[in-house]
Each structure stands twice: as structure tokens, then as C-alpha cells.
Amino acid sequence: MVKRRRRTVATIKDVAERAGVSTATVSYVLNGTGSVTAATRQRVLQVVAELEYQPNHAARSMRSRSRTLGLILPNGAAGLSTPTLAELVAGLTEAAANHGYYLLLAGDPVQSEHLVATSLARTGRVDGFVLLDLQVDDERSAHLTAAGVLHVGVGAPASGNACPGLSFDLTGGALIATRSLRTLGHRRIALINLPSELTDSDLLYQGFAKALTETGEEVAPSLIVEAGTSQDDGLAAMQELLAQPEGPTAVLAASDELAFGAMHALRDAGIEVGRDVALIGCGDVPLAAHTHPPLTTLRAPRRALGAALAHTLIALVEQQPLPSFTPLPLQLIVRKTTCPLPE
Amino acid sequence: MVKRRRRTVATIKDVAERAGVSTATVSYVLNGTGSVTAATRQRVLQVVAELEYQPNHAARSMRSRSRTLGLILPNGAAGLSTPTLAELVAGLTEAAANHGYYLLLAGDPVQSEHLVATSLARTGRVDGFVLLDLQVDDERSAHLTAAGVLHVGVGAPASGNACPGLSFDLTGGALIATRSLRTLGHRRIALINLPSELTDSDLLYQGFAKALTETGEEVAPSLIVEAGTSQDDGLAAMQELLAQPEGPTAVLAASDELAFGAMHALRDAGIEVGRDVALIGCGDVPLAAHTHPPLTTLRAPRRALGAALAHTLIALVEQQPLPSFTPLPLQLIVRKTTCPLPE
DNA sequence: ACCGGTCACTTAACCGATTAACTAGATTAT
DNA sequence: ATAATCTAGTTAATCGGTTAAGTGACCGGT
Numbered sequence A, B: 001m002v003k004r005r006r007r008t009v010a011t012i013k014d015v016a017e018r019a020g021v022s023t024a025t026v027s028y029v030l031n032g033t034g035s036v037t038a039a040t041r042q043r044v045l046q047v048v049a050e051l052e053y054q055p056n057h058a059a060r061s062m063r064s065r066s067r068t069l070g071l072i073l074p075n076g077a078a079g080l081s082t083p084t085l086a087e088l089v090a091g092l093t094e095a096a097a098n099h100g101y102y103l104l105l106a107g108d109p110v111q112s113e114h115l116v117a118t119s120l121a122r123t124g125r126v127d128g129f130v131l132l133d134l135q136v137d138d139e140r141s142a143h144l145t146a147a148g149v150l151h152v153g154v155g156a157p158a159s160g161n162a163c164p165g166l167s168f169d170l171t172g173g174a175l176i177a178t179r180s181l182r183t184l185g186h187r188r189i190a191l192i193n194l195p196s197e198l199t200d201s202d203l204l205y206q207g208f209a210k211a212l213t214e215t216g217e218e219v220a221p222s223l224i225v226e227a228g229t230s231q232d233d234g235l236a237a238m239q240e241l242l243a244q245p246e247g248p249t250a251v252l253a254a255s256d257e258l259a260f261g262a263m264h265a266l267r268d269a270g271i272e273v274g275r276d277v278a279l280i281g282c283g284d285v286p287l288a289a290h291t292h293p294p295l296t297t298l299r300a301p302r303r304a305l306g307a308a309l310a311h312t313l314i315a316l317v318e319q320q321p322l323p324s325f326t327p328l329p330l331q332l333i334v335r336k337t338t339c340p341l342p343e
Numbered sequence C: 001a002c003c004g005g006t007c008a009c010t011t012a013a014c015c016g017a018t019t020a021a022c023t024a025g026a027t028t029a030t
Numbered sequence D: 001a002t003a004a005t006c007t008a009g010t011t012a013a014t015c016g017g018t019t020a021a022g023t024g025a026c027c028g029g030t
Helices: A012-019 A023-031 A038-051 A057-063 A083-098 A113-122 A139-147 A170-183 A199-213 A231-242 A256-268 A286-290 A302-317 B012-019 B023-031 B038-051 B057-063 B083-098 B113-122 B139-147 B170-183 B199-213 B231-242 B256-268 B286-290 B302-317
Strands: A068-073 A102-107 A128-131 A151-154 A189-193 A224-226 A250-253 A278-283 A296-299 A331-333 B068-073 B102-107 B128-131 B151-154 B189-193 B224-226 B250-253 B278-283 B296-299 B331-333
Touching: A012 A023, A012 A038, A023 A038, A057 B057, A068 A083, A068 A113, A068 A302, A083 A102, A083 A302, A083 B102, A102 A113, A102 B083, A113 A128, A113 A139, A128 A139, A128 A302, A139 A151, A151 A302, A170 A189, A170 A199, A170 A250, A170 A278, A170 A296, A170 A331, A189 A199, A189 A231, A189 A256, A199 A224, A224 A231, A231 A250, A231 A256, A250 A256, A256 A278, A256 A286, A286 B286, B012 B023, B012 B038, B023 B038, B068 B083, B068 B113, B068 B302, B083 B102, B083 B302, B102 B113, B113 B128, B113 B139, B128 B139, B128 B302, B139 B151, B151 B302, B170 B189, B170 B199, B170 B250, B170 B278, B170 B296, B170 B331, B189 B199, B189 B231, B189 B256, B199 B224, B224 B231, B231 B250, B231 B256, B250 B256, B256 B278, B256 B286
Parallel strands: A068 A102, A068 A128, A128 A151, A189 A224, A189 A250, A250 A278, A278 A296, B068 B102, B068 B128, B128 B151, B189 B224, B189 B250, B250 B278, B278 B296
Antiparallel strands: A102 B102, A296 A331, B296 B331
């Protein structure tokens, strides 16, 4: 009769026994703490390799951190479909892995985001959170801060928020984009901006405004439209601009998504983008290269932003000094939607 | 002198003390096990609410499962950018949440996928894994099975694999797509298929072949090309088809990505898609509606597949009978790339 | 020769839950 | 009346690590 062996993984106790030491010693070896002779260390490591021992995660997190970062997917997790978020997540995952961290995903359910986050943090499932689309006076951030939940936000740091906010250099990007439109001869340049709740919105505006005022021009309020974030919002915004007596000859859209909508509106109005009106988007999602005509846009290093977010959040969690961060530069990718001012 | 109170979350002990019972009783109340009077239950729940107590996850998982499912992102996590995967993940996350599970993301690092998965499982971080792009005789599955790691695969279940495989009804989809091309008068219909390593590849072929043989026709081997998965692969495959003496008048591509590549190849050859040659893709990614001309394609319920994967994997983990699964039906979305056979 | 200090460990407490085993009191069965 | 059973709890072991505190051997200094 064969003794049925329960299939289970090796524990630290198994390693200790086999190596003839106490579990403490094994722990010391594995964590590089305590003092252990080279010989003992060797023996322990040998056994660890033999048994393919890997410390149980739950047991570890009971005494320290869970080495897990949390992310809540907006729109019932549908938001992940947007290339912007997808690449950000890729960057996050990658950078986190380099520090031994993993990413826990949660769809946003019935409850509000900060409740889910707080719950995940209080149960010790995650050490900190990434907040997407940071807003001005973001109440999610306020709630999390009050609950003592560490977090970083995607978006410019804003006065009302206690958390670090990381973003692209949208001001610089808007500046070079607008300048390039001016260089092409355009004077009536419009801005289809993000909702003003988003902290990123003002960054864009600042760059846009600077490009105009640096040449002594005025910013025409009628040429600035605050839109939503969807393609339809971009369409509506463009229609609003076209309805004006003196419409724009060039448009800067705060996102590719908005720009796509604007393209639709222009086409519907019988205006040819890239000939009659110049258009610049922001983000450079894959689709941007494949529209007709291909969209001139500001390329955003989304992966790098994801990595920066991970580094910052992990530093926060491990109580190390936060890494310095300068907003990530955008690059103007000139395609076919920009053109000189027609006579 | 005020006693410094360490900021920390309430434990089961705090609840027990405050409610005047033992921790066991609190646990029984919370888990619905044991026997507790209504009065005691009330009191405990009251305290739980007061202290906003939530059981520590690490402590729980030490005794049971971690209630976490794992997913490894292919291509250094870049694969997430593809809408296919993104929506699958959304469906997974959502369905998992309904069972109290969360999704842990890992990018694939230096090590091979099964090693990462095994490590995550052995450390108790995750209970089971979702394997993307299931292959015939998938060695990842073999390794995981050998290591006792529970998993389900995305793709048709294949003879060589021990794990459940969930996929779309690609056979049915290919059947209706090919039939529709035949109805339009086409006779020389080509198939640009996925790599034959993928279990899904054969499913597609079966449907394609059936549509031809059911009307007594032969399947021309020269009109079947095995491609890779990228747009460039689709381009190359189409070029190969065009190089033949009697090229196809209609093409079924196994993915939208491949179809996009095929469109490029056709355009480069001066052939107008949707007039000279009919093309049907598979997947219906968002971009499909926005190409020129918009792509006729088979819509795949990716979210639903994600949900089904979650249900199956959780059943596996909780040792419940696996839910029955029938391959999810595809729907033909007719846009502008299909056309009757030109005279 | 004696003391203090390292070194290289071991022992045992602890993290926060679950749960098997036990107990006292109430109820039912014989 | 006594045993058997049930109810509503409690006690304590346990999961698998980490780490503070303890221990004996060894070394150098006076």
C-alpha cells in the first residue's frame, strides 16, 4: 500500500529541515538580513534550488506589504480598449515587475471607485493605487488620502490634490503644435480642449495660449471649445466652431479621439481636412496613422508614463524618496492633416 | 500624555472584543458557518459596520485560496493594445469581480510564460491562469498541468491539451461568411488563415471547407494561405495569392488584422476592394468600421468570451462542476468590402 | 584569567484569519 | 431520573513566513 502523498509546495520548514538549520536562518539567507556563514548560505541555497522553494506570498504579506499595485478600469473596464490606457497599463506592468510588484485589475462596479480602492487597500490586497484621469479637486484622491490609501494620479498635479500627479508635457506639446500652425500661416487657430475638470486640460491651454501671446496675439475665447472626451464630443465641438461667423483655419484637438470627431464634422460640412483646414491631434494612437487623411498629431510616450507611475507609486509605498519627475515630452508627428493657410 | 495610536485597520480581534465574543464567533457570523443566535449575529454585524471591518486578505488566503486569477500579457505587455485582448480582459475582470475574484496582470519577462505562471501559482498569489492563444499541443499547458497549475486556454480545446479551451464558433462563422461570398457569386474564394499552431486555425478551416463542399465544390489548396497574425503577414499572404495565375475573387481573412494587411496589398496592386475583390475579416475591432472602405467582418463577442473564461476557471479552482460551454456565435457585419462577383 | 563584544545561529512570538475540538447549558428521548 | 443530543458558543491549533530576543562559542584587550 502506497502512502498517498498530498501534492503541495515546499515550505520554509521543509527547506530548514533538509538543510539542517532553523527557519529563521533560511529566512535570513533569502532576505539577505541577519548574519550567515558562506557555507550555511550555500547549503540553504542549494536546498532551495532542489526543492524549488518559493516563499508563500500570503504569509509574507501578513508581515509586510503585498507588493501589489491596484488599478481600476473605468467604464466597466471597457476603457482598456483605448490604446492610451492599454499602453499605460503595459508600461505599469513592466516597470512594476522590475521591482517585484504586480498589478491588480478591478473593473469599476456599482460602488464608487474610491470605495473599491479603499476596500482593496484595507484588506491588504494592494499597497497603493493608480488613479486615472486626475481631476481638479479630485474627490477620489481626497477620499483616499483621508482613508490613508497611497496613490498616484495620471494627470497634472493640481492644487486641490494631495497625491503626486504624473503627466505628459502637454504645455510644451501644445506650444510646438500651435507654433507649427502659426508657421504655416494660420492665424485663426482653435482649440478643442478636454473637459476642464481634468487637470490636463489647463496644461494644454497654457501651451496653446503661450504660442499665441508670444507673438503678441490675443487668445480669442470664441475659438476655444471645451469638449468631452469622445469622438462625438469632438464632432459637436467642431460643428460649434464651424457655426461661427469667422471659423478657424486650423484646429488643435486635445486628443486623437476628439480630432477624429472633428474630421467627421469637417467632412460632413464639405471641408477638406489638410487642404482647407489644418488639424492636429494629441496622443498618436495607432488609428491616427490610418485615417484618411492620416492625422498629424502629438505622440505621447504612454509606456514611459506608465513606468514613471509605477516607480513613483512604489517609492511611495516603500517610503523612499520620490523619484524626480519632469513631464514627458511630446513629439509632433506630421502627417497629412496639416497644411499651409490657403489663400 | 496621549497614547500614540498607530493608524491601522480593524482586525477580527478588535471586532470580537468590542462585541464581547470570541474571534471564532465573528468568523462564523461572517462566513455563515457555525451556529450563532440572531442576537449575537446582530451585535457582531453592528460592530463590523461600526469599525468598517474587512477581513485581511493575506490571512484569509493562508487558509484557503487567494481569489485571484492570473493573466500574462504577451509581447512585453504590448499585446494589451490590441482591442481583442483588451475587451477580453474587460470581460474577465468583470465576471471575476462578480465571484469576488480579481485579476493579476503580469508582463512576460525574460522567463518563459509557464515559469512565471508556475511561480505565481506556487507562491499562492493566484489560483489559476488564463492562457492566451492556445496552441495545438501547447507546451505551456503541458508544463502547467505537470506543475499542477490550474488553467484555461483561449482557443479551441485540442487533443494535445489537458486544459479546457474556450473559443468563438469560428467554424460557424467561417461557414456563414464563406456562404455569403458564394451567394454573391464568388467561386474562387481564398482563405488567409491563422498560423496552424493555433488551435483556432483549424476551426476556421473547417467552416470554410464545409461551405464549399456542401455545394459539391472542391477546396483548392492553392487558395489557402497560412499567415502569421500581423498586418504585414496579411499583406504578404495577399501578395502570394495575387501572384497566382488564377487569383481569388473573394477572400476570407482569419482576423481583421490580416484583412487590413490584405487591403493594403490589394490597393498596392491597383485592385479596388469591395468592387474588384470581396474581403471579409474576423473580429470586428473598432478600426474595422473606419477603414476605407469599411471592412465587412465577423463580429466576435470578446467580452462574453472573457466572462466565460472567468466562470470556467473559477469553477475549476473551486472544484465545482465546469459550466457547460458552447462556442460563442459570430455575427456577420456587412460593410463595404464585400461585393458581387464582377462580370 | 576575566570581561565585553561579535558572530552565527536558534527559539519563540507574531501577523490575522479559519476551524477542529471542546464545553456548559438546555432540550429531548428512554 | 439519566443518558443522549443539540445549541451556542470558546479555546487553541494552524496556515507560512518574519523578526525580536536569547544563546553559546570564540576572540581580543587588559
